[in-house]
Amino acid sequence: MSTIPTDILSELELQSIELPSWAFGNSGTRFKVFATPGTPRDPYEKIADAAQVHRYTALAPTVALHIPWDKVDSYDDLRKHAEDLGVALGTINSNTFQDDDYKFGALTHEDPAVRRKAIDHHFECIDIMHKTGSRDLKIWLAEGSNYPGQADLRGRQDRLHESLSTIYERLGDEQRLVLEYKFFEPAFYHTDVPDWGTSYVQCAALGERAVVCLDTGHHAPGTNIEFIVAQLLRLRKLGSFDFNSRFYADDDLIVGAADPFQLFRILHEVNRGGGFASESGVVFMLDQCHNIEQKIPGQIRSVLNVQEMTARALLVDADALSAAQRAGDVLGANDILMDAFYTDVRPALADWREERGLPRDPMRAYAESGYQVEIETTRIGGTQAGWGA
Ligand code: LRH
Numbered sequence: 001m002s003t004i005p006t007d008i009l010s011e012l013e014l015q016s017i018e019l020p021s022w023a024f025g026n027s028g029t030r031f032k033v034f035a036t037p038g039t040p041r042d043p044y045e046k047i048a049d050a051a052q053v054h055r056y057t058a059l060a061p062t063v064a065l066h067i068p069w070d071k072v073d074s075y076d077d078l079r080k081h082a083e084d085l086g087v088a089l090g091t092i093n094s095n096t097f098q099d100d101d102y103k104f105g106a107l108t109h110e111d112p113a114v115r116r117k118a119i120d121h122h123f124e125c126i127d128i129m130h131k132t133g134s135r136d137l138k139i140w141l142a143e144g145s146n147y148p149g150q151a152d153l154r155g156r157q158d159r160l161h162e163s164l165s166t167i168y169e170r171l172g173d174e175q176r177l178v179l180e181y182k183f184f185e186p187a188f189y190h191t192d193v194p195d196w197g198t199s200y201v202q203c204a205a206l207g208e209r210a211v212v213c214l215d216t217g218h219h220a221p222g223t224n225i226e227f228i229v230a231q232l233l234r235l236r237k238l239g240s241f242d243f244n245s246r247f248y249a250d251d252d253l254i255v256g257a258a259d260p261f262q263l264f265r266i267l268h269e270v271n272r273g274g275g276f277a278s279e280s281g282v283v284f285m286l287d288q289c290h291n292i293e294q295k296i297p298g299q300i301r302s303v304l305n306v307q308e309m310t311a312r313a314l315l316v317d318a319d320a321l322s323a324a325q326r327a328g329d330v331l332g333a334n335d336i337l338m339d340a341f342y343t344d345v346r347p348a349l350a351d352w353r354e355e356r357g358l359p360r361d362p363m364r365a366y367a368e369s370g371y372q373v374e375i376e377t378t379r380i381g382g383t384q385a386g387w388g389a
């Protein structure tokens with residue numbers, strides 16, 4: 001049975017994975033959004049469910065919010081609610097992708113009044129961050145066009161810079177702007193922030209506290225995502241991950257489910273680039289939708305997948321690897337990496353959890369806790385949360 005050296009266990013002890021509040025609500029596709037018994041009806045219940053993940057894994061101490069999906073009367077009260085449950089409020093995600101006024105853009109729109117409205121939404125998010133104690137404002141823009149000629153690609157980049165500058169100037173001294181890219185959808189001809197290069201260029205023009213968000217589902221098929229990770233870490237501009245996995249497009253499936261080896265390769269480059277060190281400032285967040293599977297078990301499985309692949313990445317014999325790389329030992333170098341990937345760390349992690357008073361099998365512990373039955377029987381009435389406002 002493989003063991004994990006204590007120095008790696010102490011690094012794993014520092015690992016924290018931020019959960020998306022919206023993963024606990026209903027989600028789906030344009031074809032159907034299935035309701036699920038026990039789905040939370042408000043941000044308070046979403047946070048209560050997120051706290052269950054941290055309770056059984058000690059891996060998920062913060063919850064990201066999405067505005068307006070998680071709008072409440074008192075963010076001070078929501079913050080206290082989270083703290084009482086042993087978690088904290090994390091990244092604040094803006095939303096300019098569900099308003100009719102933003103049909104042809106928001107921060108890039110031709111009309112200054114529409115841009116003003118979108119900027120004001122981000123000012124509102126920054127005000128909320130002051131109340132929730134959040135550091136990061138994450139911006140994903142659905143903006144783009146569907147037909148060649150429809151949009152002035154150059155003009156939109158200039159307007160985007162102008163709008164982002166206005167938002168950046170509003171940030172508090174400890175706050176960051178995190179710009180997420182996505183190569184298509186909902187726009188099907190051009191997207192204004194389609195790739196890491198565009199996000200990097202826009203962030204670099206803003207300043208130190210503007211960084212890039214890499215969502216693992218937002219690349220063209222065949223993209224070497226770990227190369228982008230290596231480059232952004234080298235440029236000190238990798239701000240956060242939105243972890244999930246996909247077989248085809250932005251499927252938002254459980255991280256590591258579709259391509260565990262890709263997750264391993266990504267985490268290997270995170271380790272190589274110093275991205276696990278707290279001073280790197282990299283936030284590891286999940287961004288997933290549990291359309292058909294139970295949501296809390298789905299999130300527990302997800303954080304365990306990240307932990308297991310992180311443990312494998314940390315087991316890579318870095319000295320032997322760089323020696324083989326320097327020697328041009330192609331197969332030797334590849335073998336060193338594959339050896340770590342093929343190391344089954346699960347029994348050792350279960351032992352480690354037990355030593356720390358955590359359940360050997362968090363999935364089973366949650367299933368046996370009765371919490372799922374309780375929420376399915378008590379959360380009657382009201383409107384189940386989802387991607388609607
Ligand atoms: C866009 C995205 C973005 C979120 C949304 C929930 O596809 O990845 O991160 O705002 O999903």
Ligand code: MN
Binds near residue numbers: 140180215242287
């Ligand atoms: Mn995302």
